[in-house]
Every structure is written in structure tokens, then in C-alpha cells.
Amino acid sequence: MLPAKKEFIDQNKVMIVDDDEDDIYLMKKALVRLQESARVNLDLTFILSGSEALGEIDRGLMDNALPDKIFLDLNMPGVNGLDVLQYCMAQEILDKVEVVVITTASDPDTHQAALARGAKSVCVKPNSLQEMSDLVSRLLNIS
Template structure:
């Protein structure tokens, strides 16, 4: 049986959520996709005992709790600190890049301007994180 991976998409833009899902659905049997539209929603989701994603794609600019707040919580949590967090945001500000890495982001990527480029970027992320890299799952499955 092929291993499945859980990916949490955290983005308040419905168009970006849709495009990211499309990029993963090429191998839909391999991925379970969850979506959170704001910081409060993601914090509620990850505190559920059985919910533990393998990868998180995190936007910075969200209502209620910012992406930085979510990132800081994740990386300070013994249960979640091992999860790779990819910052995928419209920002390209050096201060945002610095703060994201300081808080423990694994990668910082500025969202491309076109839908086609975003879909292609997410496909590359999918290949890198789930075909080339080895993800630590902390023995929890």
C-alpha cells in the first residue's frame, strides 16, 4: 500500500486554495488535503489530537492570527515542531523573510503572479517534499 501524506493549506484566498489543491490532485490517492482560511481555524485544527499534517503551506497575511503567529506556535510546540512549514505568501519584504526564518520556517516563497505559475510552483514543492526529501513523521501514524 502506498503511503499517504496529509498537507495543510493555510490561505485566506479561495483562488489560491483551489490552485494549490489542483497541483496536488494529480496524485490524489497519495494526498489528504486540508484547508484552513485563517489563523484561528488552523490553530483549532492542529490542536485536534488525531490531526497531524506532514507538510504545511502557510500564508502570512491572514485574518485573526497572522501566519507569523501560527508559525511561532507550530515551532514552539513539541508535537508540531518537526512539521515542515513552507511560507507561501504575496510578500517579498526582507523583514518578512527574516522573521519567517527566525521563527523556524523551512522555506519562504513569494507567490508568483499568475495562476499557471502558482500551480507549477506547487507541483515542484510536491515533488521535492514527497519524492526527493525524507520527511520526519515523529513515529506518529
């Protein structure tokens, strides 16, 4: 008898936009951990700047291959997360792409600015792998 095939939840295309290498490392570890422990198949794209994110969004629009979700940092040099959100709004993709801001900023005004520009939600970045794993699991609706 052959072993049962592991069935996967539909693939989630997720773009992670963050300029901080330590935060990217923590997010990668959490997402890999999630893929190994849950029945989920994630197509992950890591973007290291806001301007690179705009280019990736443009490519997705041209190829009809936008991500399902974008996890977006706000505090980046040059094109910041609020600029990326504004661009997403201008391109009218926020009804197709769920943008979640994950930031170190904890002040209500910054959170409100992100929500006003179309972010689905705003979360403060966790400091531990377990907290990050719990957060991405919730954001991807995986139990």
C-alpha cells in the same frame, strides 16, 4: 491479463492555510493536477484562517495526526501566519511538521521573520496555475 495497478507514493498529509479564496482555488487546482499526473496520494485539508489552523493543530496533537506539511499564508486577519508559526514552535512540532510559507510578501524582512519562527522555507505566491503546479511539485519532492 489485468491492467497494472497504479502504484502511489506514500500519502502526504498536507494542510493549506490561506484566507484568500482565489489563492485557495489556484492551490487546489495545482494539487489536483499533480495528483492526476503523478503517482502521489495527497490527504488535503484547506483551512481559511489562522485561528482555525491553531484549532486543527491542537486536534492533530490530541489525535496524534499532525500533517506532514503545512503550506501557510502570512497575511491573514486576526491570527496571521507568523502567529501560527510561533504556536507551532511553542508546541514543539516543527521537527515533525514541515511548514512552508507561501506569501505575496516579497520583502526580505518578512521572509526572515518567518524563517526565524521556524518556517522551513518561504516562497512568493505564483500567479499562474503552471507556476503553482511547479511550486507544489517541488515542495512535495515530486518529479
